[in-house]
Amino acid sequence: MKKLFRQMTTATKDENFMHFIENIEVLVSKVLSILMVLVIFVATGDLVVFLIKELFYVPYGTFNTVLFKTFGLFLNILIALEILENITAYLRRHVFQVELVIVTSLIAVARKIIILDLEKVSGIDIIGLGVAILALSISYLIIRLSNSK
Template sequence: MRKLFKQIAENLKDHRFMHSIENIEVVVSKLLSLFMVIVIVAAIIDLGIFLVQELFTTPHGKFNTILFEIFGLFLNILIALEILENITGYLKKHVLQVELVIVTSLIAIARKIIILDLRKVTGIDIIGLGIAILALSISYLIIRFSNKQNN
């Protein structure tokens, strides 16, 4: 009987420890969410300032050269939103959603390709980006296919 009580006491200690770890994870996730919101707001303000400056200071006909920079800033905000969605999804389900991580990675690589200066990169860089896109796309298809089968 004494062994049984000792076993129960040890299990309660383990349960309390795991519960405290889960509480720490929730606090950290909430802090990350708040910090990500601050980053998103700062990025939007930065984008707004950049747009206003470029719209009024760029000579007519030269706006196309800045367009890729603007697209990069937009995609930065979109990536930050995806990361925030990853964090809030973790808070809701306590599971990291691999599909969202892969989509975020694809957006990040798309951003890299959009702002890519072809005069400054080598062929191996472009091949590497292509392989990364292919691998992430295949991973995304596998995850989507397996999610459809599980539902």
């Protein structure tokens, strides 16, 4: 009888501890989502200021020279939105959605390629980015096929 009581008490303590841990996870996820919203607003403000300066205060015809930087700023915001989506998906379902993580990674690698200065990188860096894209694309394909079944 004592053994059964100890097992029930231990199980209750374990459940209480796991509930406490889950509450901490939810709290941290909420704080992260609020901070990510702040990052998105700041990045959007930075983009607006950058565009206003480049469009209205820089001599005409020089905007093409900073076009890739503009694309990079847009993609930064898109990546931040994807990360926020990852966090909110975790808050809804309490599981990480691997597909979202891979899509976010693909966007980040695409951003790197778009803003890449070919004069400053070596061939091995380009090969590395190519391998990363291939691996992420294959992973995405596998997950999409497994989710469709």
